[in-house]
Amino acid sequence: MEETTPELLPRETVLQIRDTCLCLAAQRAARRLARRFDAVLRPFGLTNGQFSLMVALNQPDPPPMGRLAPFLAMDPSTLTAAVKPLARRGLLTVEPDPDDRRSRLLHITPEGVALMRQAAEVWRSAHAALDAQLPSGLPETLRQGLAAVAAAPPPAPLNPGKDDL
Amino acid sequence: MEETTPELLPRETVLQIRDTCLCLAAQRAARRLARRFDAVLRPFGLTNGQFSLMVALNQPDPPPMGRLAPFLAMDPSTLTAAVKPLARRGLLTVEPDPDDRRSRLLHITPEGVALMRQAAEVWRSAHAALDAQLPSGLPETLRQGLAAVAAAPPPAPLNPGKDDL
DNA sequence: CCATGTTAATTTGATATCAAATGATTTATG
């Protein structure tokens, strides 16, 4: 009797997705890097994402959430949530923009700066170690490529189209 | 009176992190790509991560969770959680490995295969659109680079070292 | 055979993530 193999996707399809999907490749790399930097930042009680957010607050003028979300390529609601543990710890404060009370400005606190001074040191050495671990030239290439991907506009969302009708 | 600028990290440090951190670049690109593929897969009720997981189940022998977690570069506990909504929908089943009842094999169901047939089609066109949007050669370069990053072993975790003592 | 150690997966608790709906303001229009 022939054992009928259970029906699956064509093998070539599976291999194509597995080997070429940029989304999958990006998620994997992002998870690995996240764990790596989470580990070195753990002594400061920061995750890699919190670190990136805090870095972005080091500007003369406190940035509004509406600018940070696009910069981090995250949904506004994600930023709202991300800010809470940091505000709770007193590393930043959220203040309405006097010139537009819808907008909220994120101020880094002195405690936040103090913590970031140390965290930035650790970041530096951790990133140097990562660079040293990768084939020469790859870091720059990757940065460029990832930036291009992050900048690529989403495909026209096939939506009702405010233009039609 | 001199307005003393609030103390911040050195500007060059901020710019260095912002412009060179591979972790930040990866998180941003990963989020953008995730949203993009989440959008096209939404009609099937699948996220990009669920899609990748389901693709990996298209093997003659159902893979154990212990092999999938490393493949997806995710924590075992994350995989445990990720499997639940898919199992609830009947797209896969979780069965103990008869040869080692600690291990669990993930079987794709006929319903899962049927859904994936359609989803794979959509993936194909979505990915083609992405490729077309990027500078020629970049997709291949990125795949390679991301794979290298995902493969890079984590730095020796400076742990108690089971060897010492 | 049993005690010990090891490995696979899960649970728990916290943060991260997004879409959709809602609230709060501001801007534009009549």
Next chain:
DNA sequence: CATAAATCATTTGATATCAAATTAACATGG
């Protein structure tokens, strides 16, 4: 000016993510 439309943020509900602690099962030494 007053209503409508657009903008910024938040809430809600669901999945995603990991570390640490736990449970279940296998493996090994005695």
